[in-house]
Amino acid sequence: MTHPVRIEFNLRMRRGWRKCILQLGLLGALAASAQTVREIKPASQPTGSYIVFKFDWDQGLPWVKYTISVDDAGGAHFQGNGNPEESGDGDEFSQDFTASDANRQKIFDLAKKADYFQGNLEIKQKNIAQTGQKTLEYHGIRAGTTSATYNYSPDQNVEELTRIFQAVATTIDFGRKLAFDYRFNKLGIDARLHSLQDMQASHYIEELQAIEPILQKIAADPNMMHINRVTAGQLLKSIGPTIGPSAPASQP
Numbered sequence: 667m668t669h670p671v672r673i674e675f676n677l678r679m680r681r682g683w684r685k686c687i688l689q690l691g692l693l694g695a696l697a698a699s700a701q702t703v704r705e706i707k708p709a710s711q712p713t714g715s716y717i718v719f720k721f722d723w724d725q726g727l728p729w730v731k732y733t734i735s736v737d738d739a740g741g742a743h744f745q746g747n748g749n750p751e752e753s754g755d756g757d758e759f760s761q762d763f764t765a766s767d768a769n770r771q772k773i774f775d776l777a778k779k780a781d782y783f784q785g786n787l788e789i790k791q792k793n794i795a796q797t798g799q800k801t802l803e804y805h806g807i808r809a810g811t812t813s814a815t816y817n818y819s820p821d822q823n824v825e826e827l828t829r830i831f832q833a834v835a836t837t838i839d840f841g842r843k844l845a846f847d848y849r850f851n852k853l854g855i856d857a858r859l860h861s862l863q864d865m866q867a868s869h870y871i872e873e874l875q876a877i878e879p880i881l882q883k884i885a886a887d888p889n890m891m892h893i894n895r896v897t898a899g900q901l902l903k904s905i906g907p908t909i910g911p912s913a914p915a916s917q918p
Contacts, residue, residue, distance in 0.1 A: 723798030
């Protein structure tokens with residue numbers, strides 16, 4: 667027969683261990699909560715600064731003229747006119763979207779490295795082909811407005827900014843054409859989606875989330891060809907996070 671004192675001792679030990687486990691669990695939960703709070707701590711308030719890229723060329727494809735602006739909070743706006751010789755539509759097209767956190771940061775970092783476009787960015791040589799008039803502008807609360815216009819610039823920072831903005835314009839063009847095909851030419855969607863994938867692999871596409879709605883429509887439509895739904899789904903999976911907990915865009 668078990669002694670009553672030993673039974674009481676065992677019960678006390680069990681209660682003690684349960685209390686200890688509960689306390690450790692509570693501490694672990696608090697630690698996890700504190701870690702989560704640190705991870706989602708919002709970045710500093712944006713300053714209202716923004717960067718603008720302008721393109722103008724009557725022979726430009728698919729756009730003869732467009733403007734893209736990105737502010738330091740990630741807000742972005744596109745406005746352009748397509749080449750009517752390519753699509754038969756030269757009407758103005760505009761779209762708002764949210765820039766990816768990575769590109770927002772990169773754009774402002776490159777602008778800073780390029781001295782916020784102060785001075786002459788262009789190199790003039792006889793063998794440089796005409797690729798359209800381009801303008802980069804920086805609008806800052808403290809630094810005011812600075813800008814430069816060029817056809818070609820040897821500055822690697824300006825070259826990368828040009829690539830990013832032109833890739834965004836290409837993405838927007840794919841979005842508007844996919845929206846047209848979805849309504850009036852569903853048989854053309856297959857070739858368009860595969861072309862979009864090829865362009866993305868060659869880094870001619872940036873900010874794919876700007877055309878996410880039409881890709882979602884295609885992927886979710888049971889009346890679409892299965893291969894088109896799969897391709898649209900693959901493109902959607904390649905879209906990274908838009909806004910993250912990284913540092914705000916650097917400012918002067």
